[in-house]
Amino acid sequence: MITIKEVAELANVSQSTVSRALNGHTSVKEKNRVKVFDAIEKLGYQPNAFAQALASNRSHSIGMLVGTFDGPYFGPLMHHVEKVVRQKNYHLIITSGHENYDEEQESIHFLNMKKIDGLVLTSDMLSDADILKVVEQTPATMLMNRYIPEISDQCVCMDNEWGGYIATEHLIKAGHRRIGCVTGQLSKIDSRERLQGYRNALAKYGIEYDADLVIEGRFDHDGNDTAIRRLMDRENGISAIFCLNDSIALAAYGVCHARGLKVGEDISIVGFDNHTYSQYMSPALTTIHFPLEDMAVEAAKGVLNLLEGKPLNTINTRLFPTLMERGSVKKI
Structure with a gap:
C-alpha cells in the first residue's frame, strides 16, 4: 500500500506539504502542488478519506x-x-x-x-x-x-393540515356528511396534522365531529384492513372514508371489495400522498399530492x-x- 511518505519522497517535498496539497491549502506553492500530484499519479496513491476529513475538517x-x-x-x-x-x-x-x-x-x-x-x-x-x-x-x-x-x-x-382540509372539503362538496377517517399512527405529527385538517373542514361546513367516525391505522400496511373493518362495523352510516395515506386507502379498497361495495359508487374514498400506484387502482384513487x-x-x-x-x-x-x-x- 502506497503511503503519503512515499509520495513526499518522490515529489521531494515534506509530508506536510503533501497533506496541505491534498486538502487544497492555498499556502502550497504551485510548483510543489504540481510535483505532488505528478507523484500521486505515478504511484497511484489513494488518500485515506478519514484522514483527509481529520486534516481538513471536511468529509464531503x-x-x-x-x-x-x-x-x-x-x-x-x-x-x-x-x-x-x-x-x-x-x-x-x-x-x-x-x-x-x-x-x-x-x-x-x-x-x-x-x-x-x-x-x-x-x-x-x-x-x-x-x-x-x-x-x-x-x-x-x-x-x-x-x-x-x-x-x-x-x-x-x-402543510399537512391544509391537505387534510381540502381532502375532507372535497367529500363534503360531493354531498357526504358521514365521513369516516382512518389515520396513521397518531404518534406521528403529520398524522395529527392531517386529522386536524379533517376536523377543520367539518367545522367550516357546520358538521359536528364524531369520534366514532375516526379510527387509528398505520402509515405502513400493518393492520389497516382490521381497523377499516372495525370502522365500517360500527353502523355509523358512513358514505365516504378519508384515508390519511394511500396505503390505508389501498386496504380500504380491499375491505370494500370483500364486502361487495364498489368504490366510487357505493362508497367514496380519498387518499393522501399520490403514490404512483394510486392512479392505477380501480377506480383510480382521488388523493392529495404530497410534493x-x-x-x-x-x-x-x-x-x-x-x-x-x-x-x-x-x-x-x-x-x-x-x-x-x-x-x-x-x-x-
Missing part, C-alpha cells in the same frame, strides 16, 4: 436519517436528496431510526462518528429539544416535514447553502399539497 459527506427504508415515502426522499448533493460532489450516508427513539439517537451518533459535514433529518420520535441539540452539533442541518420555531428557516415542511421531490430538493439545497455560507432565503421551506381528482368519489 452528508448524513440523512429516515424513519424506515420500507415503503414508498422515504425512497423518493432519499433518491432526490442524493441526486442534489452528488451534483456538488458530496456523498450521502443514510441510516434509519426504525421509528424508535433510542435507535434514532444511535443513528445520529453513528453519522457524527462519520464526520459528516451536514445532515438531512426526518424524525417523529426525537423531541424539539433533542433536535435543537443535533443542530448545535451539526449546524448545517435541514429538518424535513416538521416545524420547530427556533430553526424555522431550516425546516422544509408541507415529496420538492421537499427533498429544497432540504438538500438548504444543507448545501449552509455549508457554503449562502443565505437560506432562496429555499422554499413551506410546501402546499394539491387535490388529484380521479374516480373514487361519487357525488350524492
